[in-house]
Amino acid sequence: MIVTAPSQDQSKNGPRAINMNTDIPGILRLLELVFGASLDADGQRMFAHTANAAQSPAILWRLSPAAAKLSLGFVWEADGRIVGNVTVLTTEMPGRFLVVNVAVHPDYRRQNIARLLMKQVENLVQQRGGNQILLQVVKQNNAAVDLYKSLNYSTIGSMTNWSTSISRLRRLDLNLENAGPPIRELKRHEWREAYRLDRLALHDDLHWPEHLKPDAYKTGFWASVGNLLNGRQTETWVTGSAQNKLVGLAKISTEWGRSHEMTLRVHPSWQGRLERPLLAKLIRRLQNMPRRNVQIEHPDDDELVNALLQEANFQPRRTLTHMRLDLK
Numbered sequence: 146m147i148v149t150a151p152s153q154d155q156s157k158n159g160p161r162a163i164n165m166n167t168d169i170p171g172i173l174r175l176l177e178l179v180f181g182a183s184l185d186a187d188g189q190r191m192f193a194h195t196a197n198a199a200q201s202p203a204i205l206w207r208l209s210p211a212a213a214k215l216s217l218g219f220v221w222e223a224d225g226r227i228v229g230n231v232t233v234l235t236t237e238m239p240g241r242f243l244v245v246n247v248a249v250h251p252d253y254r255r256q257n258i259a260r261l262l263m264k265q266v267e268n269l270v271q272q273r274g275g276n277q278i279l280l281q282v283v284k285q286n287n288a289a290v291d292l293y294k295s296l297n298y299s300t301i302g303s304m305t306n307w308s309t310s311i312s313r314l315r316r317l318d319l320n321l322e323n324a325g326p327p328i329r330e331l332k333r334h335e336w337r338e339a340y341r342l343d344r345l346a347l348h349d350d351l352h353w354p355e356h357l358k359p360d361a362y363k364t365g366f367w368a369s370v371g372n373l374l375n376g377r378q379t380e381t382w383v384t385g386s387a388q389n390k391l392v393g394l395a396k397i398s399t400e401w402g403r404s405h406e407m408t409l410r411v412h413p414s415w416q417g418r419l420e421r422p423l424l425a426k427l428i429r430r431l432q433n434m435p436r437r438n439v440q441i442e443h444p445d446d447d448e449l450v451n452a453l454l455q456e457a458n459f460q461p462r463r464t465l466t467h468m469r470l471d472l473k
């Protein structure tokens with residue numbers, strides 16, 4: 146049985162499945178109250194579009210793509226309004242579900258509302274044959290981290306988002322000792338090996354919301370046409386071992402109107418030796434690119450890369466901890 150049918154008794158206090166016909170304006174009001182100040186640019190844009198949520202007839206929200214993302218999950222109703230919410234998202238991998246928008250109105254906290262809503266999510270995922278629930282939480286958000294730990298979620302790791310602008314970027318010094326093995330462009334036929342290296346360097350569940358796709362580093366004809374149409378460009382630099390196995394990889398992705406995005410992956414047995422030369426290479430390349438912001442997501446426990454990013458004048462913006470519950 147799938148627990149997404151609208152509740153018959155809308156006035157009842159407590160948890161129930163989201164009713165798309167009536168709940169969306171109330172959920173948006175709650176999310177704006179709880180997350181308003183901390184929303185990223187995409188979130189702010191969504192609320193700018195939905196600023197008139199309270200005025201629009203609730204039923205019209207069925208047609209909104211923003212509301213569609215809220216359609217699976219649970220709310221907690223009290224005193225005639227929505228005071229708690231959790232949203233469940235499906236992923237491309239069968240059995241793998243995500244939880245987002247965990248929010249309880251400040252006047253109703255510490256009454257077990259979030260815990261019971263999360264339990265409803267667990268039941269829902271189990272009923273759908275799922276075996277994994279994943280979520281991201283701001284590392285310093287102790288209340289939420291404690292909540293998830295108390296529900297047996299385990300920590301996979303944390304990713305820090307760093308950013309700067311090209312005009313503020315500082316070059317990284319290289320001397321003969323830290324120049325490392327030669328850096329060259331990834332060859333077209335090496336895409337499988339690049340994928341393998343990425344998976345060795347970074348835990349699958351630190352990719353969000355989907356796992357890395359096997360063809361993530363493939364640059365065939367159709368991928369190039371797609372990139373051209375979207376104003377997207379990528380360049381991937383690698384270093385090989387003496388046996389010519391890929392051991393380090395650094396990538397820049399650029400897309401029209403967006404920040405440049407960097408990726409850095411180093412084979413576990415080469416860590417400490419390749420980060421500086423690979424990052425130095427990316428920074429030199431970026432300095433010839435359109436003047437925009439640059440960002441990188443990287444594991445927060447990589448102290449060497451943290452220091453190098455600071456040296457290059459990046460600032461940490463936020464660190465998200467990834468947590469997972471495995472269901473029997």
Ligand SMILES: CC(C)(COP(=O)(O)OP(=O)(O)OC[C@H]1O[C@@H](n2cnc3c(N)ncnc32)[C@H](O)[C@@H]1OP(=O)(O)O)[C@@H](O)C(=O)NCCC(=O)NCCS
Pocket residue numbers: 179246247248249250253254255256257258259260261281282283286287288289291292293295
């Ligand atoms: C995090 C949040 C959802 C918790 O909601 P809640 O309904 O107050 O939580 P519950 O009453 O169900 O608490 C369950 C457990 O979570 C932990 N917890 C909740 N609030 C906590 C707090 N302020 N400090 C420490 N632990 C806390 C405790 O382990 C608690 O169990 P206990 O009360 O037996 O000690 C709520 O504080 C909130 O909406 N915060 C802002 C939005 C947010 O950060 N969402 C999480 C995004 S990932």
